[in-house]
Amino acid sequence: MLPVQKQHLPLSFRPRTTVTLLSLRRHQCRLPTTRFSTTAAAAAYSASNAAPFAVEEYLVATCHLTPAQALKASKVLSHLKSPSRPDAVLAFLSGLGLSDADIAAAVAYDPKLLCSEVERTLAPRLAELRDIGLSPSQIARLVLVDPARFRRPTVVSKLQYYVPLFGSFDNLLQAVRSNAYLLSSDLERVVKPNVSFLMECGLGACDIAKLSLPVPRLITTNPERVREMVERAEAVGVPRRTGMFRHALLAVAFLSEEKIAAKVEFLKKTFRWSDAEVGIAVSKLPLVLKHSKDRLCRMSEFLITQVGLEPEYIAHRPALLTYSLERRLMPRHYVVKFLKENGLLEQDRSYYTAVQVSENVFMEKFIRPYKEAAPSLAQDYAAACRGEAPEPNTGSASV
Secondary structure: OHHHHHOOOOHHHOOHHHHHHHHHHHHHHHHHHHHHHHHHHHHHHHHHHOOOOOHHHHHHHOOOOOHHHHHHHHOOOOOOOOOHHHHHHHHHHHHOOOOHHHHHHHHHHOHHHHHOOHHHHHHHHHHHHHHOOOOHHHHHHHHHHOHHHHOOOHHHHHHHHHHHHHOOHHHHHHHHHHOHHHHOOOHHHHHHHHHHHHHHOOOOHHHHHHHOOOOOOOOOOOHHHHHHHHHHHHHOOOOOOOOOHHHHHHHHOOOOHHHHHHHHHHHHHHHOOOHHHHHHHHHHOHHHHHOOHHHHHHHHHHHHHHOOOOHHHHHHOHHHHHOOHHHHHHHHHHHHHHHHHOOOOOOOOOHHHHHHOOHHHHHHHHHHHHOOOOOOHHHHHHHHHOOOOOOOOOOOOOO
C-alpha cells in the first residue's frame, strides 16, 4: 500500500485494476475508519464539554484551605487547567514531612507554590539545601516560613551567609519570621555593607543578630539610613564601641531627630530634669526613649511623689525606670517603708538597693530576717506583688 500511495502517475497511466482494487480496499476499510472517527469525535466532544478544572474546589478539598482562603488564592491560579502539577507539589511537600495543616498554611501564604515544577525547581533546591547541611526538618520549616524564597536559587547562598551571622539556623528562622526581606534583600549591595559598617562601630555578629529581632529591617534597609541611625545614637550621648551603643541604636532606630528631641523634652518636663540630667539618664539608659509617655508619667509620680526620690538621684540611676511598677517598685517600697517605720531597718538603707537585687536576695535580706518581728510581712509582700494593697501596719511588728 505505502509504495502505491507515494506514486504520482498521471491518471492515463494508472492501471484500471489497481484503481479498482484500491477503491475496493478503501470501501472495505470505510466502516472501521468511520467507527474510529466517531469514537474520537465523541471523546473530543465530551472533553470539550467536561467541567473545567475547579481550582477553588481543589484548594478546599485537596489543599484544606478555608473557603475564604481558597477564593483569594484561586485568583492567582486561574490559569491552571488540571491538577497534575499541584498534585506533584503536594506530594513533594508531604514527602518533606509537612502535615496537611502545614501545607495548607504554605499554600495560603504563597498560592503560586502549586505552580512549581517539582523536577526542575523544588527537587534541585531540596538537594542544594541538603548539601549545605540543612536537615529535612529544617528545610520543611524554611518552606513554611517563606515558600516563595525557598524556590529561588539565591536562597542557598543567603543561608550560607546568614546562618553563621545569626549563630544558628533556628536564630535565623526567628529573624526571617520578623523580616521576610532577609531572604530577598541584595547581599552584596545592602546586607553585607550594613553588617560590615555595624561591625566597624563595635558590634559583633551576636549583637547584630540580637538587634535584628526588635529592629527587623536594620541590616536590610538602605545603608545610608543605617549610617544616619548610628549618628543619632551618638547624638544622644552614646559613643560607638561602647557597651551601651547597641541599646542606643535600638532606641533610635527609625526615629527621626524631631521625635527624639520631642521625647527628650518630655523626659525633662516629666522628671524635672535639667539638660545635663536628662543627658546623663539617656546615656545610661537609651531605651528610656522608647518608653511610653503613660508609663513615664506613672513612674515619675510614684518615684518622686510617693517614694520621695530626688530628680537628680533618678537621673543617675535610670535603671529604676526599667522595673515593673506594680510587681516590683511598689511592693518593695511597701516593705522598705514598713521596716523603717518600725525601726527594723536603718534609715539610710537605700530603696534602690532593695529594688535592684533579685527576688531571692530580696527575700533573704528584707523579709526572712524579720519573720519573728513582723510575722505577716511575707504575706503582705506577696499580696502587694499580686496588686492587692496590704492593710496599714498589717506587718504586725512586735517591736
